[in-house]
Amino acid sequence: MPRRAVVGDLPTPALLLDLDVLERNLDRMAERARALGVALRPHVKTHKCLEVGRMQLERGARGITVATLPEAQAFADGGFTDITWAFPLVLGRVAEVVALARRITFRVTVDSVAALEVLGASARAGGVEVHAWLEVDSGHHRSGVDPHSAASVSLARRLADERGVAFDGLLTHAGHSYHARTRAERAAIAEAERAAMVAFAALLEGDGVAVPAVSVGSTPAMSAVERLDGVSEVRPGNYAFYDFMQVAAGVCAVEDCAVTVLASVVSHQRGAAHVVVDAGALALSKDPGPQDPALSRGLGPVVSGLVGRRLEPAVQVRAVSQEHGMVGGETAGDVEERFAVGERIRILPNHSCLTAAMFDRYHVVRGADVVDEWVIWRRR
C-alpha cells in the first residue's frame, strides 16, 4: 500500500469496498440474528475474503458457509474452523472433503442416496467424521429433497445412522426470495421456508430421527422475516455488500451498498449518447439486474462522485462487451460536457457476488481514503 492513497489515484478498473458501510451492514445483521434468536452462519461466496469473514466471526457468527471447495480450502487455510459447504456434494471431489474434515469441522450437504453412500464410504475409509446436512426443498425447487416424501424420511434416517457421518440436521435455501417484489412477499416466503422446515423436522422427530439443527436463510428473507421459531441458524450472504438488485427489490437503500466499481472514461466521441469506460463484462459481470424493465438500470447505475452514495438519474451502463462499458442515457445530451476522457466514475453492480468474483482484490476505503487491500479468493 502506498501511503495516504486516495480513491482518485487508483488504477482502474478497481473494486472499492466501503468499510463504514460494510461494518454497519455486518453489525445490523448480527443484531438481527440475535433479535430473532438464531445463530448466524454467513455465506462468504459474496465476498470470498478472509478479512470480511473474520469481521463476521468477531460479531458473533457461528461459522461460515461456502459455495465451492476452493472457497472452503481458502478459508480453512485462513484459520476458519467451522465451515458448511452449502452445495450438493460433488462426488468426484469427496477425497478433498475428507482431507478438509481432518483439519476443520467441515459440513457438507447431501440430497441423494448416491451422495450419502459415497460420503459414508469415503469418511470411513479415511478414518474421519464428516458432518452432513440434509438439503430440503422448501419451495425454491432447485435442489434438496421433497419434505413431503417418504423417501426423504428414509434418506434422513440413513444419514443419521451412517457411520462416518455426523448428521447436522436440515438445511434449505429459499432462493425464490430474490424474486419477491415486496416486503410482504419476502416475509411470506421466509415464513413458508421456516414452516416447511419445522414441519419436516417434527415429522422426522416423530419418526424417531433426531434433528440436531435447522438452517435456513437468504438476505431477502432475513430483511422481512418476522419470526424464526424452530430455526437454529441463518445463512444470508449478500447483506455484507448488498447491490443494485437488492436496492431495486426494496431490501436496502443505495447507501447500504458497500462495493462499487471504479472505472475510467476512456472514450467519448462527439454526438455519441454514451462514453466508454474500462469496466465491461469482466468487471461488472453480465448480470442483467432487475427483471422488471421499470426497475432496470441496464448493467448497473452510476454513482455520483467518488465518495457519494447517490445514483446519477440519467445515465447507466447501457451495454458491455468484454472490457468496454458503454455509459450513457437516452441522448448525447445526457453525457455531453459531463464526462471527460480520463475522468473516474463509479458503478453500482447489479449483483455484487458476481462482480466481486471478477476481481483479485478489494481496495478498502473510508471516504476518499484507501486504507487497505484485501485479497478476493476467487481461484477455482
Added chain:
Amino acid sequence: MPRRAVVGDLPTPALLLDLDVLERNLDRMAERARALGVALRPHVKTHKCLEVGRMQLERGARGITVATLPEAQAFADGGFTDITWAFPLVLGRVAEVVALARRITFRVTVDSVAALEVLGASARAGGVEVHAWLEVDSGHHRSGVDPHSAASVSLARRLADERGVAFDGLLTHAGHSYHARTRAERAAIAEAERAAMVAFAALLEGDGVAVPAVSVGSTPAMSAVERLDGVSEVRPGNYAFYDFMQVAAGVCAVEDCAVTVLASVVSHQRGAAHVVVDAGALALSKDPGPQDPALSRGLGPVVSGLVGRRLEPAVQVRAVSQEHGMVGGETAGDVEERFAVGERIRILPNHSCLTAAMFDRYHVVRGADVVDEWVIWRRR
C-alpha cells in the same frame, strides 16, 4: 500432472481445451490470413494463455492483441515482444504503458486529444517511444474517431507528429459483425469496415499524413470477408475456440468449438425437469447467447459424451445461480433416467472468451486423454 489422466477423472468444474480442434482452428485462420494477403495479430483476450499465443506465433502471427494491461504484462513476462493494446488508452495507467514500452514493442490505441497529450508527455518524460494506433469507428459506434470528421484528420496528424509517439496507423473493430445473422451480412460488414478504413487512410495520405498500417478484424468478419485490399493486418480472437454464439450465427460448426465446461451432476430430484450441475454463473458466465429465441439454448447447450462433438437435442442449461447450473428440457421426461448424481457432462459455452476468464487453467485434452494443464492469466 498425474500420469495418463483422463477426462472422466478430472475434478469439476473444469475447463477442457481440445487440442486437436484448437490446432485446426489456428491452422485455418493462419492460412486464411495468408490467402487474403494480410498479417495476423490474434486477440488473446479469448484465451489469455501463453501456450496458445505461442502456437499462434509459430503459425506466423505478427504479434498479439490484448484487451487489458494485465494481459499485456502477463504476455510480456511470457516472452511476447510485440503487443497491441486494442482498447482506448486508460490515462491513469500510462506509467505502466511507459514501463512496458521499455521492455517490448508496445502499441496502444488512442481516439482523443486528451489521450494523445498524456501519452506523448509521458513517453517523452520516460525517454521511450510508445507506438500508437488511431482508433477509427468503422460502423460499430462504440469507440474510435469518425472517419468523416475534420477533427479526426487533425488528430491523426498530431499523432503522426507527436514526439515520443510512433504512429502505427489506423485500427478498427467492426464488433457489430457479431450480430450479423448470415454470411452475406458478415461479408457486407467486413467490406464496409475495409472500405471505411481504406478511404480514411487515402484521405490522410492525400493530406500528407503517412499511414503505416491498417488493422481490422473480428472472427465473424474473417469468416466471410472476400478481400482485404489496403488492409495490413487482422485481429480476430474468438476463432481459436469458437463457441455456441458462433455456431448459432453460422460462423462455425459445433465440431470447431475447442472449449467445453466439464461439470458433475450433483442433484436430481424425482419429478424435476432439471438436474443440478456444478457449473453456474461463475463457470459459464451469464452470457445469454444468441438474441434470437429460436436459436437460444439457454445458458449453453449440453454436448453428448465426454469426447463427442454433438449437441444433446433436448436439454440445455436453463438457468444458473452463482455456482448451480440447472440442466434440463421441457419436462421431467427429458432428464429422467438419463442423468445420475455423480455423472459428468459437458457444456458448450455461449461465449468462450467470458467462460475462459472464469477459470484458472485449461485441462488440455486429446480425445479422452488429459495431456496438459495451461494457466489462464485472468488476474486483474
